[in-house]
Amino acid sequence: MRSGFVSLVGRPNVGKSTLLNAMVGHKVSIVSPHPNTTRSRIRGIVDHKGAEIVVVDTPGLHKPKTLLGEKMNETATEVIGEVDLVLVLIDAKSGIGRGDQMILSRAPSSAFIVLNKCDAVKPKAILDQLSVLGTFGFEDYFAISSRTGKGVSELLDAIAAKMPDGPKLFPRSMVSDTPKQMWVADLVREELLKMAKEELPHSIATVVSEWDPPLVRVEILVERESQKPIVIGKGGEILKAVGIAVRRQLPKGTRLELFVKVDKNWQGSSKSLSRLGLMP
């Protein structure tokens, strides 16, 4: 038996969480078109060709503007040092930018480079980008699409071959170790992100304030009084739609109650971030 840890790192929005879900074959990390969706480490468990691979999704590495941003970068950087293998994701659609170069310059030479979103670009663009990436001299290179799944199985083959000897770490059929409360809070945030525009995605945080199944209360934090009506919607229509979409993903009979609160400085307050589970 072999087992080990692999981390997915890269700029925000390159498709790390989409790849984690594709590898696990279940949705274990929320995804959105907005950058900075993942705020904490999310672990997914994959059994592949005799190896147990624990894939760790991390927040996108970016220039932090708040304490939350600093903590997110810290989380991602710490994970790099703790795993058996690092996967650096690059977005083929947006190309190799300065942010990517910074990450590539800090990644260990044993890392795998994964060019993602290859479904969205022409073959020549893939070849051109791979030839640039090749100059960095990493262990191996992959061109995949996390959205269509193309290349994901070959990537898993190569990862499995790199895992050290070791025992099974998680019970069979377990796909993630995210606590249920964190998961429900994230599902609510994911649905809100689908409807949110402009700066709102960054302003929203969610946390379970009462966990007494089948009753589950989730608090939605915004930073300004003026954001409250946007999240609630006309006559409560947005909250209602969010509630319906999240309930569909929860056990039958769950009573989900959503509340919106203003916490002006939740992104900059260590007390608020601890309550949200985003720092110790």
Ligand SMILES: Nc1nc2c(ncn2[C@@H]2O[C@H](COP(=O)(O)OP(=O)(O)OP(=O)(O)O)[C@@H](O)[C@H]2O)c(=O)[nH]1
């Ligand atoms: N066309 C295409 N889009 C993709 C692919 N993978 C991810 N996306 C899209 O890219 C956007 C970002 O995906 P995420 O998986 O949330 O990206 P992330 O790297 O986890 O982002 P952060 O958590 O913000 O750091 C979403 O709209 C995805 O649907 C892909 O292979 N092809």
Ligand SMILES: [Mg+2]
């Ligand atoms: Mg993510």
